[in-house]
Amino acid sequence: MLGIALGVAALIVVLSVMNGFQEELRARILGVAAHAQISGLDNTLSNWQSVESQAIKHPEVVAAAPYIMAQGMLSFDQNVQGVIIRGILPEYEDKVADIGQHMKAGKLTNLRAGEFGIVLGSELARALGVGIGEKLVLIAPQGQVTPAGILPRLKQFRVVGIFEVGMYEYDNGLALIDMADAQKLYRMEDKVSGIRLKLKDLYKAPQVAQELSAMLSSDLYISDWTRQHANFFRAIQIEKNVMFIILLLIVAVAAFNIVSTLVMVVTDKQADIAILRTLGASPGSIMKIFIVQGALIGVIGTMMGLLGGVTLAMNIDVVVPAIERLFGIHFLAKDIYYISELPSKLEINDVMVIGAVSLVLSLLATLYPSWRASKTNPAEALRYE
Template sequence: MFKPVPVAIGLRYLRAKRRNGFISFISLASIAGIALGVTALITTLAVMSGFQKEIRTRMLGMAAHATVSGYGEPLQEWQRAVRLALADPRVAGAAPYIEKEALISGASNQPAMVRGIDPVQEATVSVLPAKMVQGSLQQLQPGRFNIVLGKELALWLGVSVGDDVIVTLADFRSTPVGGVQTMKRFRVSGIFEAGYNDFDKGLAVVNLQDLQRVLRMGEGVTGVRLKLHDMDQAFDVARALAQKLAGPYRVSDWTQDNANLFRALKMEKTVMGILLSLLVAMGAFNLVSSQVMLVTDKQADIAILRTLGMTPRQVMQVFMVQGSLIGLIGTVTGLVGGIALTLNLNRILQAIERVFGVQLLPEDVYYITGLPTDMQAQDVTVIVLVALTMAFLATLYPAWRAARTAPAEALRYE
């Protein structure tokens, strides 16, 4: 099979035994450095992507993909809005809601968001019915003024199922003696655990009609919550629904409601990727050192090749091939190691816990047990390309030095 001379010589240099064993050691260190860097990058970004996915899943299980709400006043024609939304094939579920900030008082006081829901329709837009640990949503019957609390919220209030709480809403009503805050006694009929602190500590749920009566809203609601088959289309679907209703409505989706959180997670992942890329850069610097030493060791060989008619460009290609192959071996080794480590990370974590008798992620402290991973092909591709690019750039200076070798000077003392 035809093989260009620079490639053939570069491959031979890669396999040949070095006269100086230290050069071989530096070459192996370069391979190990690049491999460790690629492995660490793949595993770390997979874990960070896994945490992002886990947080997004838990948050969006309780929050709406999109909402259409009244602009400054209650949404009165919400039944029509729900019908129009369900007629859209992109919508998986739609339900009305009312949200008001409140101060809830039990054994202690705690601010929270009170959400009025229809217990039947709520199951189509959230996983709340499946997150009940005590009681059920079906106990939120109109006129009974029951309330369902998040687990952490119930602990902070010092109440349990069957206890009464006072809900003081951020809403005033006029009386003969002046403005009075709206207050109502509710009985705790259930407790849920969403696995996300913002909901477990900051959300209380009541029946939609009960909250309408307390707030004297008539048939109005805050808006309509939508769950979609593809949450990336949330804003477009909500905007289309608002246009069909033909009125001044406020449209929002999950990316807007939680923009700061997802922006922070993305920034954290980007910064971590840049910092861990320094590990690959360290391997590339080792590659520069090994290649410079190799060029010095092969001065006589370079001079002979030049005497036989090899051009400086071909000499440069010889060492670029040899150095690039070292980078390729390190990158492929790191790729295999990173994928294997990521796929077996939870097993390794469990083994460490068994051997040392510790629990690294205790359930009573962290909502997420184990290390969730989400290895994305795009991340792996970028890591491999960055590693190969660094390795290639590391070969340029040593190869350029080899091309500048003067045959007469190199052979003078041989």
């Protein structure tokens, strides 16, 4: 019973933690990336206000924000970093992304047209060695033709904010500037790269993208977060499935112990089985006795495991810190991992599948010993009694 309980509890806790990690990473990625986005086929979109007003009419679309996406190079002192430049309207951006909630210094609203302010990721600011109020140079890849030849376009920006969303990809490679400043720097006039959308239900993003494609002009490209980060989340799902199979072996080993236990009981009770047979018990009745005994072990063990696993998964934010304090260790150090606490998300479907698989394995484990007991020959069993 304890073996089955331990295996079931371990499965529930591990899958809950992996669900928690998946949810946490998804939240952090989608705090910066869009649920869906609309762009032109040549990565430029003119008259974006008209496209936005059409997109916002979809019942699943909560908010929309225009953006300009371009590459650039930041230079400060002797440090140079290549970055993705995103031109935004701060009042719109706060509706579709959570960057404003992750500011370590300054505010997103400090970006104002014509002031050439810039907001950097924390790792990017650290790599450049720049702080709030300091000025750096943004080098645009589009050159300008002069009598001396083609020269890169340079513009000085002042750091007005630093954010940290907890994803290295964004903290180290993303810089935000006002959209009007981006249009001037990259010579886009009144055009933008596209429109970012926030949806009521992020899991409906593929369906919404398909419906928007039918609603809007055919010369627009609509993508969603499941396409942009498909490999990342697919890898997490594969890892979760593999962990389920590996930990299921613990339950299988415990179920195999039911086989060995019942075989020993059958051997020990040979004489009792023979007496029951001589009193009129059928082979089927004998088989049922041992099936019930083995199934009872499986049911009680599974219920103990479900209760313990669910309790631990729901209180992992209390249990893990207590273990860390007790042994003076830290499982996820803040200076190494962005997620410094073990997240947990208990899903009822996982609990039901684990419980059902455990019960099936336990029931299967009773079949061979029970069949062997039913085949006991009374005369042979009582010969030496």
